[in-house]
Every structure is written in structure tokens, then in C-alpha cells.
Amino acid sequence: MTEQELWKAYLSMLPEELASTLHYTAWHFCDNEADANELAELVLAGVKRGTASSLWTYDITGDPVPVVGERSVILDWSGNAKCVIQTTHMDIVPYGEVTEAFAAIEGEGDKSLAYWRAAHEAFFTRECERLGLIFDESMPVICEQFEVVYKPL
Structure with missing residues (x-):
């Protein structure tokens, strides 16, 4: 299933006045196929309910930092849409304080x-090496919690 097909199926289950206001991002976990696919399956199984990312990455790429209420389509490494999640809680803490x-x-x-x-x-x-940075334990980490709000049958 493509991300657009999954998103459309999710929106069809919502009241029109809500569905018309929503948008999403689509992404996969991690930086390699094995981990990306395994983590997507953990989300589908209800085991994985959070993710961590470096605030430095967002600062460098200019991508918006996740926010509570945001929806995301989770993909496997090949780009197949697996589910829709909604961010429920977020903290930014130094890596060493997770x-x-x-x-x-x-x-x-x-x-x-x-x-x-x-x-x-x-x-x-x-990730830091790709961005020309050096990892250290003071690096700010976005600790995001989420819930699955839609997955295909």
C-alpha cells in the first residue's frame, strides 16, 4: 500500500471536518533496511510506542521538529505504508539523561x-558523522511518544 492510499483510508474513517484539517509526514525508522523493517513491525505489534531523534539533525536540515498531535505514515525501507501514528508526548533531553x-x-x-x-x-x-558533527552525551534528543491511530486490516 502506498502512503497516499493508507492516508486516504485513514481519513475516510474520520469526520470530514477533522479530516480536512489534517496533514502528515511519511518516514521510516533508522538508517538501514533490517532495522527500519523490524521497527515498523514492532510498531504494528504495539511494542514500540516511541522514537528518538537528534535535535541537531532538525537544526541542520531545517525540517520541522515533531509536535504533539502530529500524524505520520510509517513506512518500511521499501516505502510500503504500514500504519498511521499520532504523536502524544514529546520531551527534549540531553542524550545522557534519557x-x-x-x-x-x-x-x-x-x-x-x-x-x-x-x-x-x-x-x-x-548520523552525526554524515552531518559533520561529533556525537556526545549532551546532544539534545527528541524523545517522542506515539500511538497507532490506523493500520490496515
Whole structure:
């Protein structure tokens, strides 16, 4: 299913006065196929209910920072639309202050903070290198929580 088809199906379930006001972004998790596809499946299974991103990336790219209420179409690596999520909560904290509770909400690996730190330090290091930056634990991290609001049957 394409992102436009999924979005249209989602909107068809909403009152017209709400549907006409909504917009979305479409994206996949992570920077590689295996992780992107696995994380999308964790969202569909209800295990992954959060994601983390670097505020530095938004500052450099000029993309808007996620906001509460925003909707996103989650894609797999190949661009297949999997579901629509809605951001329910967001904090910006230094990488070194991300909590065990947030790591569990993100739902990756064994859901521990140790796993979260290992996986995210590797990811953020790669991302920083692509942007000409150096990762450090003071890097501001957007800790976003979401809920699935639509997935195809």
C-alpha cells in the first residue's frame, strides 16, 4: 500500500471536518533496511510506542521538529505504508539523561536503557558523522511518544 492510499483510508474513517484539517509526514525508522523493517513491525505489534531523534539533525536540515498531535505514515525501507501514528508526548533531553522508562516505551531489544544506549549511540554517531558533527552525551534528543491511530486490516 502506498502512503497516499493508507492516508486516504485513514481519513475516510474520520469526520470530514477533522479530516480536512489534517496533514502528515511519511518516514521510516533508522538508517538501514533490517532495522527500519523490524521497527515498523514492532510498531504494528504495539511494542514500540516511541522514537528518538537528534535535535541537531532538525537544526541542520531545517525540517520541522515533531509536535504533539502530529500524524505520520510509517513506512518500511521499501516505502510500503504500514500504519498511521499520532504523536502524544514529546520531551527534549540531553542524550545522557534519557530514562529507563523511555527506553522501555521505545520497545527495542530487551527494552533496557543499556540496550537503548548501545543501539542509539551507534546510530547517532553515524548520523552525526554524515552531518559533520561529533556525537556526545549532551546532544539534545527528541524523545517522542506515539500511538497507532490506523493500520490496515
